[in-house]
Amino acid sequence: MSIINKLLPTTVVGSYPVVKAKGLRALINPLHGALETAVAEQIEAGIDIISDGQVTGDMISAITLQLPGIKGTAVKGPVRPPAKPITVANTKYALSKHPKVKGILTGPTTLAHALKIDTPSYRDRNDLVPDIAQALAVEAINLEKAGVTIIQIDEPILSTGIADIHTAIQGIDAITAMLRIPTCIHVCGTLESVIDEVLKVQVDIFDFEFANNPGNLEVLSQKDLKGRMLGLGVVDSTSTDVDSVDLIKQRIIRGVDIFGAENLLIDPDCGLRMHTRDTAFGKLQNMVKAANEVRNEL
Numbered sequence: 117m118s119i120i121n122k123l124l125p126t127t128v129v130g131s132y133p134v135v136k137a138k139g140l141r142a143l144i145n146p147l148h149g150a151l152e153t154a155v156a157e158q159i160e161a162g163i164d165i166i167s168d169g170q171v172t173g174d175m176i177s178a179i180t181l182q183l184p185g186i187k188g189t190a191v192k193g194p195v196r197p198p199a200k201p202i203t204v205a206n207t208k209y210a211l212s213k214h215p216k217v218k219g220i221l222t223g224p225t226t227l228a229h230a231l232k233i234d235t236p237s238y239r240d241r242n243d244l245v246p247d248i249a250q251a252l253a254v255e256a257i258n259l260e261k262a263g264v265t266i267i268q269i270d271e272p273i274l275s276t277g278i279a280d281i282h283t284a285i286q287g288i289d290a291i292t293a294m295l296r297i298p299t300c301i302h303v304c305g306t307l308e309s310v311i312d313e314v315l316k317v318q319v320d321i322f323d324f325e326f327a328n329n330p331g332n333l334e335v336l337s338q339k340d341l342k343g344r345m346l347g348l349g350v351v352d353s354t355s356t357d358v359d360s361v362d363l364i365k366q367r368i369i370r371g372v373d374i375f376g377a378e379n380l381l382i383d384p385d386c387g388l389r390m391h392t393r394d395t396a397f398g399k400l401q402n403m404v405k406a407a408n409e410v411r412n413e414l
Contacts (some may be wrong), residue, residue, distance in 0.1 A: 189231055
C-alpha cells in the first residue's frame with residue numbers, strides 16, 4: 117500500500133511543543149500562534165505528512181471536554197458525539213499550508229480509562245468504550261471529509277495490560293470501518309505481551325516505538341503484517357538530546373533490512389510536546405536528513 121508517492125515518507129506521531137503567541141493576538145486566540153508555529157516548523161523540517169501539532173490541550177481533555185455526557189474527568193451520563201467538530205478547524209489550517217496532513221484521535225479505550233464513571237449509564241469502562249468509539253467515528257468522518265491523508269488512533273494504554281484488549285479492538289474497528297482513507301493505530305511501549313492481539317486491529321498502518329524500545333524490532337520481525345505498513349519510530353521521544361543523523365540512519369536501515377523500505381513510514385517514537393521547540397525541531401530535521409540519506413542509497 118502506498119500512502120504517498122515516495123519511498124520512506126516521513127511523518128509525525130502528533131504533538132509538538134506549544135509556542136504561544138504574544139501581544140494582542142494572544143488575547144484574541146492564545147493558541148493560534150502555537151498552531152502556526154507547529155505547522156510551519158514541521159514543514160520547514162521537511163516532514164512529508166504533518167499534523168496540526170495537537171496544541172489545543174493534552175490528548176485526553178482536548179477530546180473528552182467536548183463530548184456530551186462528560187464533565188471534567190467524570191462521565192455523568194450517556195456519551196454522545198460532539199455537537200461540533202473537535203479537531204477539524206486546526207486540521208484544516210494545516211491542510212491550507214501543506215497537502216498531506218494526518219488526522220489524530222485519542223482512542224476510545226485510552227479515553228475511557230482516563231475517566232471516572234459517575235453515572236448508572238455504564239457498568240464499567242468496557243461498557244463505556246463503544247459509545248466513545250461512536251463519538252470518535254463522527255469526528256473521524258469529519259476529518260476524512262476535510263481531506264486528511266491518514267487518520268491515526270492513539271491507544272497508548274494497550275501496551276500496559278490494564279485495558280481489556282478485545283474491547284479496545286472492537287472500539288477501534290468501529291471507527292475504522294466508517295472510513296475509506298488509510299487508518300493507523302499508534303501504540304507506544306513494549307509490545308511483546310500484546311502484539312498478537314494488536315495486529316488483529318483493522319487498520320492499514322501500525323505505528324510503534326523502536327528507538328527507545330529496540331526490542332520491539334525483534335518482536336515485530338517474527339510477525340506477519342499481512343501487507344499492512346509499519347510506522348517505524350526512529351527518534352527517541354523520551355530523550356532531551358537531539359538524535360544524530362547517523363544514529364537515526366542506523367535505526368532506519370535496521371527497519372529496512374527487516375521489513376523492506378516500501379513498507380515503512382518514518383517517524384518519532386511518540387509525540388514531541390514535552391520538549392523545547394529547538395529540540396523538537398532538531399529531532400524532526402535530523403530524521404528527515406537521515407531518511408533522505410537512506411532513500412538515496414537504496
